Every structure is written in structure tokens, then in C-alpha cells.
Amino acid sequence: MILIEALRSGWQAILANRLRSILTTLGIMIGVAAVIILVAFGQGASNSVTSSIQSLGSNLLTITPENPNRGGEIVNPSVQELTVDDAAALNDPIAAPDIAGAAPEKRAAVTCTIDDLSHSTQVVGTWPSYFSITNSPVASGAYFTNADELSGRRITVIGSTVAENLFPDSDPLGKRISCNGVPFTVVGVQQEKGASFTNPDDVIVAPLSAVENSLTGYGEVSLISVQATSPDTTDLAEAQAIAILDERHGTVEGTRDFEIFNQASLLETANTALGVFTALLGAVGAISLLVGGIGITNIMLVSVTERTREIGIRKAIGASRRFILLQFLLEATVLSVFGATAGLLVALLVSRVEIAGISPSVVPISVVGAYVISVAIGLFFGSYPAKRAASLRPIEALRHE
Amino acid sequence: MIPVVEMRDITKVYGEGEAEVRAVDGVSLTVDPGEYVAIMGASGSGKSTLMNIIGALDVATTGTYRIDGVDIGDLDDDALSLVRNRRIGFIFQAFNLIPRMSAAANVELPLMYRGVRRGERRRKAIEALGKVGLADRSHHQPNELSGGQQQRVAVARALAMEPSLMLADEPTGNLDSRSTADVLDLLDDIHDEGKTIVIITHEDEVAARAGRVVTLHDGRIESDVPAGIR
Ligand SMILES: Nc1ncnc2c1ncn2[C@@H]1O[C@H](COP(=O)(O)OP(=O)(O)OP(=O)(O)O)[C@@H](O)[C@H]1O
Ligand SMILES: [Mg+2]
Numbered sequence A: 001m002i003l004i005e006a007l008r009s010g011w012q013a014i015l016a017n018r019l020r021s022i023l024t025t026l027g028i029m030i031g032v033a034a035v036i037i038l039v040a041f042g043q044g045a046s047n048s049v050t051s052s053i054q055s056l057g058s059n060l061l062t063i064t065p066e067n068p069n070r071g072g073e074i075v076n077p078s079v080q081e082l083t084v085d086d087a088a089a090l091n092d093p094i095a096a097p098d099i100a101g102a103a104p105e106k107r108a109a110v111t112c113t114i115d116d117l118s119h120s121t122q123v124v125g126t127w128p129s130y131f132s133i134t135n136s137p138v139a140s141g142a143y144f145t146n147a148d149e150l151s152g153r154r155i156t157v158i159g160s161t162v163a164e165n166l167f168p169d170s171d172p173l174g175k176r177i178s179c180n181g182v183p184f185t186v187v188g189v190q191q192e193k194g195a196s197f198t199n200p201d202d203v204i205v206a207p208l209s210a211v212e213n214s215l216t217g218y219g220e221v222s223l224i225s226v227q228a229t230s231p232d233t234t235d236l237a238e239a240q241a242i243a244i245l246d247e248r249h250g251t252v253e254g255t256r257d258f259e260i261f262n263q264a265s266l267l268e269t270a271n272t273a274l275g276v277f278t279a280l281l282g283a284v285g286a287i288s289l290l291v292g293g294i295g296i297t298n299i300m301l302v303s304v305t306e307r308t309r310e311i312g313i314r315k316a317i318g319a320s321r322r323f324i325l326l327q328f329l330l331e332a333t334v335l336s337v338f339g340a341t342a343g344l345l346v347a348l349l350v351s352r353v354e355i356a357g358i359s360p361s362v363v364p365i366s367v368v369g370a371y372v373i374s375v376a377i378g379l380f381f382g383s384y385p386a387k388r389a390a391s392l393r394p395i396e397a398l399r400h401e
Numbered sequence B: 001m002i003p004v005v006e007m008r009d010i011t012k013v014y015g016e017g018e019a020e021v022r023a024v025d026g027v028s029l030t031v032d033p034g035e036y037v038a039i040m041g042a043s044g045s046g047k048s049t050l051m052n053i054i055g056a057l058d059v060a061t062t063g064t065y066r067i068d069g070v071d072i073g074d075l076d077d078d079a080l081s082l083v084r085n086r087r088i089g090f091i092f093q094a095f096n097l098i099p100r101m102s103a104a105a106n107v108e109l110p111l112m113y114r115g116v117r118r119g120e121r122r123r124k125a126i127e128a129l130g131k132v133g134l135a136d137r138s139h140h141q142p143n144e145l146s147g148g149q150q151q152r153v154a155v156a157r158a159l160a161m162e163p164s165l166m167l168a169d170e171p172t173g174n175l176d177s178r179s180t181a182d183v184l185d186l187l188d189d190i191h192d193e194g195k196t197i198v199i200i201t202h203e204d205e206v207a208a209r210a211g212r213v214v215t216l217h218d219g220r221i222e223s224d225v226p227a228g229i230r
Helices: A002-016 A018-055 A084-090 A146-151 A160-166 A208-216 A231-249 A263-306 A308-316 A321-350 A364-390 A394-399 B047-054 B077-087 B103-114 B118-131 B147-160 B177-192
Strands: A060-065 A099-114 A117-126 A138-141 A155-158 A176-179 A182-190 A203-207 A223-228 A258-262 B005-014 B021-031 B036-041 B062-067 B088-091 B165-169 B196-200 B212-217 B220-226
Touching: A002 A018, A002 A321, A018 A263, A018 A321, A018 A364, A060 A231, A060 A263, A084 A099, A084 A223, A084 A231, A099 A160, A099 A208, A099 A231, A117 A160, A117 A208, A146 A208, A155 A160, A155 A176, A160 A182, A182 A203, A182 A208, A203 A208, A223 A231, A231 A258, A231 A263, A258 A263, A263 A308, A263 A321, A263 A364, A308 A321, A308 A394, A321 A364, A321 B077, B005 B047, B021 B047, B021 B220, B036 B047, B047 B165, B047 B196, B077 B088, B077 B103, B088 B147, B103 B118, B103 B147, B118 B147, B147 B177, B165 B177, B177 B196
Parallel strands: A117 A203, A155 A182, B036 B196, B036 B212, B088 B165, B165 B196
Antiparallel strands: A060 A223, A060 A258, A099 A117, A099 A176, A099 A223, A138 A182, A155 A203, A176 A182, B005 B021, B005 B062, B212 B220
């Protein structure tokens, strides 16, 4: 009862000072919108990084040659490189039950041309299993096959970036491009993978035999891609790969001449980093919410001073301290709830817009949090002015001009 | 019969030491139900200070004070608010209506603090405004009313509270003679209905309406006589 009456009195005061009320509300609105939008952008960025890492294959392990050295001193001078045989040894369902497949990759920088168009990219010489291992389906055309690998056919599946550069307005399938002077026929175009740390779409993929034969020569490979049977078995697959290669290379922990890079752990690291990033953005928003809250205190203090006489009259005719306290508290709370609602609407609107390639994703907890916090702010920052109003002595307040 | 106002040896001291002012100095005053008392005195004689104490807006430094037999000497802030809300109807020199609130809302306010339901208090407010002849102005805000009309709204506010005591501090001080007559006529009517009224004034014309005139001098009662004798 008293709550409703106090709310009504507070509401009348808000209406009586419309412009000031709107400006105060604006402060909270900006704060709430900032929190929700910034967190949504952090989350959006996190989502896009996560999905681009996942598109690389979340159960992917990458093995690269590594010369172990400590403090600049080479520990193992007789380093062996990764070889095609190493890759073949990893495809062993008995020794490595959790490895679904392994493919060597021989990478080299090439410049490919067709007609008067030219594009510098990277060639990947590999086995046909590469496409499934690295989760690289073709968007059009076909993959190359084991037969192509055996016969060393000069055919290639090109990444979408290469396709855009060399075939801006024609169909690449069946066309013959020249890479470092060696002709390759395009048989397929990879599906776009999207932005990552490096552009995974800026490659041409060809049979390993053809690449070794015509571009790089035989010998060590650049890396071996290994696919675990599932995202949950990447750690097991990693251990099995290490065991097999240790045996083949005669190495142990510390002298190892290769390194295994685990996508799943990369994803974890990236997520942690992005979580910090999101929290930072949220903190920036929270600061503006705090500033909005201080704005409420400020305005309410002005309001109490300006309405001292009114408060005196109210007390003279029987308003209790409690009623005055409630009225001013509710006034502040109503302002902040209105601000929070407006801020929420603005945030939901802005979050529909994609900015810098990131589509924001509104985090429910940030919405609830911003809302609850802004109500708390109304109560907290309104309480000091409200207490001041409630404790005014009626005779002094009545004398106030 | 329990007196409405019963003061014993009331003093009010402002300041300390050299700067000490005894604004009210040993006043004993009893007002019985149905009385109409005027309090007069020179400027600075302590009239307003006394009125604040009578109205429970302020507490005396020493002495005892009972309203309707209730000792208010050791009541806290909220309890004093309650006493004012239940027993005292104020009429101030400066009207003291709340701006940006309609006349009816102003009249309703003390009833709201008393917990009277909305429909009921609206009805009482309209009735009180009718009594002061302002039924047609109930939706007007104070700044849309003349001084005399504002003071009549204030009288309606006091009336609607149905107080034990109507307390007026120079209610006609800011009014022209026409409005003064209106307000004084209203107070006469209220008195005729049996209400107890204490009015503070400078003007003999106002005091002449009362049944009893108390004159203050330097915070003390100088004379306390039936009206018409002075
Ligand atoms: N808050 C205060 N602090 C100190 N002295 C005060 C205070 N209020 C009143 N006084 C003093 O008390 C005395 C009585 O003041 P009061 O206002 O009661 O006079 P009054 O009879 O109402 O005068 P007026 O007719 O001019 O309104 C004066 O000397 C005044 O200076
Ligand atoms: Mg005075």
C-alpha cells in the first residue's frame, strides 16, 4: 500500500521534471547498452574464432619438424626430418587406434598464372586423404584420387582465394594454370573456410607425387596432418603419434625432432584469451554503467535540494521518514529501470548489425546482469539522496526558499 | 474534558552562552475544544516558535506539552509526523501547497499519508474543496490559482484532515483585504462547526474574530483575555 503510494508520488515527481528525468535515464541507458553490446561483440568475436578453428578440424593434429635446442645449443645434431614414411607409419590401426588418418604435406611458395592473371600462393602436395583429414571439402568439381597420386597427374584443387584471384569471372574447372611454369589442371575448388590466423583458402592442393616431381623434389615433408577419430581422442591420438615417431626417430622427450600441434588445445587457449577479452569489454561497459549511476546520485541530490520545501510541507502534513525515503528511492529506481529497458532495446537493435565482420551474439547473463545491476544502482545511488531527504527537519525545510 | 492544547512551562532556547535566545520563555497555555484563540505580539516575540511547538513541528527545550492528552515530549520524528497527520491542520502564511500537483491532489495528500484509500480520499478532497468554494478548481495547479484561492485550498487541505486543532500562522499575511475576509469567514464557519482554532496574527481585525486573545512579549505571555476587551 505505502509502496504503491510512494511509487505514485515518485512517478509524479519524475513527470514533473521530464527533461531532467530523460537525461538521467539516458546515462543508465548508455551504460546498460554498453555492457550488453560490448559483451555481445566479445562473444561474437569468440564465436567466429572458435568456428574458424573448428573449421580447420577440431580433431586435427599437426606434426612439424622441430630442431630442439636449449639456449641456442643444438642438443641433437643428427636431426631427421619428417618423411612420407613417417606419415605412412602413422596410418597404423593397431599401433595407433585413435588416429583416423595421417597425410604428409609438402608445402612450397609458388606463383600461378593463367592468361594475364597471376597470383602468389602456396602449393600443398599431399595424399587424397588430406581432404577428409583437414576437413576441406570441395565446393565444386572433384578431389584427386589415389590413382592420380600414383600416376603423378598434374591436377589440382584450388582454394577459394586462388579461385577469386585467377578466375574472377569464369569457371575454374578444367582450366589449366601454370605454377612456377608447371601446368596443373583445376579439377576442384575448395569450400571457403573463412578467416583464421593465416588464410586457409589461399592454397592449391595437388597430388604429392606430382608436386615432388615437378616443383620441390623428393625428401622431407613440411608437416604431417593427423586426424584423431574424434575430438575427445585427440590427446590419445597425440600420444600414439609421439610413440610411433619416437620409435622411428630414436628420440625421447627433450631430444624430439618434431613437434605436435593440437587444434583442440589451441581452441582452449583461444577461448581463454577471448574470455578475458570479453570480460574486459564488459568491464568498460560496467564503468559507463557506474558513471550513469553517479549521474543518478547527482540528479537526485539536486532534486532533493530543489524540493526541500516540498519535502518540508509533506512532513508537516504527516509524511513519515519511511515514506519520503521510499518515494525518493523508488524515483531513482524507476529512472534506472527505464534506462535499463531503453538500453536493452538499443542493445538488441545494435546487436543485429554486423560490424567488422563480427556478428554480435547477445549473452543472456549480460542482459540479466545489466538489468539487475542497474536496479541495484538505482537503489544504491538513490539511497544517499533519499536518506538526506528523509532526514530533513520539517521546520528547517519549510524555511527553505 | 481533555484540553486540545495543554502546555506547562514551555521554553525554547536557541543558541548557547552569549548568543542564547529564549524565543519562548516559560509559557503555560491551555486551549479547550471548540475555542478560537488568537496569538498576537510584536515581531520577534516568539509567535512562530510557539506555533511550531503547538503544531508538533518542533520540540520544546523544557516543559511538557500534551495534545489531546497525549504527551509528545519524547516522541521521535516519525511519531511526531503521525501526531501532525492525525491531529493538526496547518494553514501557513506562504500557503505551502506542493507545486505541479492539482488542488485536489494537494488536499488528498495528508489523507494518503494516513492510509485512506484513493476513492475515499478523492471524495473527501472534493467535499473539502466544495466547502471553501473551489469545487470547480480541483484540477488546477497552485500556480494557476490566485493567492486567496491557494490559501483556500490550504484551508481545504486542513479541513479534509478533520484535525483536533486548526493551526494558522498569519494565514492572511499575504492576502488582500477581499481574500482576507474570505479566509476569515471560512475560519468562522469552521469554528461554528465546533472546531478548535489557534491563529497567529499581527492584525487586530483578524484577532477580533477570535474568542480569546493571547499576547506574547519577549517569549512570555503578557496577557490572555477574551476578545473585545483589549
Ligand atoms: N532557528 C532559530 N535560531 C536562532 N534563533 C531563532 C530561530 N528561530 C527564531 N529565533 C529567534 O527567536 C525569536 C522569536 O522568533 P519568532 O520567529 O518566533 O518570532 P515571531 O513572533 O514569529 O516574529 P514575526 O512576527 O516577525 O514572525 C527571535 O528573536 C528569533 O530571532
Ligand atoms: Mg513569525
